[in-house]
Amino acid sequence: MDPLLLAVYILIFPGFLFLLTYAFFLQYLDRKIAARMQQRVGPPLLQPFADFIKMLGKEVIDPAGVDRVAFDAAPLIAFAAVMTSFLYIPVVGKSPFAFQGDLVLVLYLLTLPTIALFLLGWFSRNIFATVGGVRAVTMLFIYEVPFFLALLMPALMAGSWSISEIAAWQMEHTWFAILQPIGLVVGLIGLQAKLERQPFDIPEAETELVAGPWTELTGRRLALMHLTMHVMLVAGSGLIAALFLGGPLLPWTISPAWLSGIVGFALFLGKTLAILLVLASIKVATGRIRIDQLNDIGWKYLASATILQVAIVLIMGSWWVSG
């Protein structure tokens, strides 16, 4: 690919500029949907963006005894990680950066914000932040294994470690949502937990821990961490859309190429919005569960369901090969 085009891809579309715009838009939509379901008015369109700008301008307060460099770096690393992860997710067609193993890279990059949150909580020297950080990392150990297993199953069946190729495989056969429905459900639950949304907002439980690891974050650090979460919502739903719902690809070719691009983009938007709607509904319909209850549910049900899915995939795979 032309270097100029690559630069455009990374910086403008569907890279950073589009990503940030879409992240703010999804955030607006998420808040608006939740508000309407709860019989509230909800925010205006530009509210998430306005919040971001406002927080950037606020004073940055260093808690006493905090390692400033680490405290500044953690949100930046988390933000950089999720921004990078989006480059490998197919938006208008296959991603130009796709390679064998980008699925593993994306999963790794999407884990970094949780680690950053844990570190922030630990660095804060504040009891609420510390407890929240420990909860964040405890929760990571609960949902991450089923989440990874569920998201790696499409790779196993498609015989490729590249997200774009997995999406393309589904065009020749059928959506993994149909082949692996348990994996899709576990993936959505895992994403909800990753984003720390209800019922998994355990680390930042407002009424218990003030804001958990976020307690001592101020100004641009807080703005960046919020933005990280917004972007992670886009990257996560884009990932699920690509792995289970065929991403932006179509089973038949459309000419000319630009029309095919537009249709693919529309598919990406439609699928991520549908995933957002599911996530928002979960958020509105549940309260917060306790960390020990999540432990029970996670290991008893989520993990067993995923193992079951793995077994099914392996059996289907051998049947596929022999058949």
Add this chain to the structure above:
Amino acid sequence: MVETILPIGPQHPALKEPVNFKVIVDGETIVGLELDVSYTHRGIEKAAEQRDFIRVVPLLERVCGICSHAHAQAFCTGIEEVMQLEVPPRAQYIRTIVAELERMHSHILWLGVAAHEVGFNTLFMWTWRDRETTQDILEEMTGNRMNYGINEVGGVRRDLTAGQISSILSRLPKLEEQIGKYVGMVKGEETMLLRFRGIGKLSKAEALKYGTVGPTARASGVDYDIRRDDPYIAYSEIPWKVVTDTNGDVYGRTLVRIRELQESLGIIRYCLEHLPEGPIGVQAPKVAPKAEIFSRYEAPRGELVHFMRTNGTDRVERLDIRTPTLANWTSVTVSLVNQHIADIPVIVAAIDPCLSCTSRITILNEQGREKARMTLEQLSEYGRKYSRERGRC
């Protein structure tokens, strides 16, 4: 693991009013609790001694924002007994309607707060929307959404017109339907059940031992309600049932409050349909004879007690208010032990604490007898000194 002290309050998002818990935790489990409730001393008891019976009622309404009618009514009932006034039945019925509307708005508010404490904001929003119905009715009846100002010694200050009665009656079915929805949500919503069931257990013996009152006691199976056991205003004439539950946990307290909502709705409907004709008050004498009286009232949160001593003048010589929250506090320290950090907010919220109403000051000597009084200057100086010393350690 090492035991850590988790300070909650006096400023904390879970708290609506200042209180300080020092929760001693081992990992996520609570092993002990220290409690400091007195942050907002307002000197209302002292102020009440300096106002005559007409001006003291509005003051007492301001003891608590939510049970404002409860305090005014408890005081009026007591003083009317001292003066041996025969209050007309129409006034008593109107007082009962306001009292039950107050109970309803308090319980609906509580349900929303409890849902918010476990992060279930949808129920929080929905209940607070429906609470507006009771607030609208109260505003239509009394002119105010809070601190209704409808009571005075000898009767009520505003009558109900036929138009108001039919307007209130027409709004009740919608409210009843919504309350029915909450029953379904509380009994069927899985995350709420996970967070409410088996949390903050209090056995019947413990509930009696720690002197709990109101829904907290009734949820532990203590069959005790002042409205039935020592009836005041119009309760002896109205058919209704005391709600009890045997769960003894937060879930039980929720069920008791929701079913009390349904009972209250029945009482309001009965009162509106059977409102007696007649005057709404009698002229009360300016002075009350020398007496000591103990007035009990079933506030939304439990038994409220006003003790008053009159001395033949137009004001009380001593007024002592024991709010239901004070009676329930000790049970919280017991029901919190061995629970998780995550359950602190909901267990505390389950007694529906109203903290600023509980703050009292007594200066004791070594023998435990009251020894001195403080002026306002001394009190604020003491407060500053106390905060400074606490800040250092």
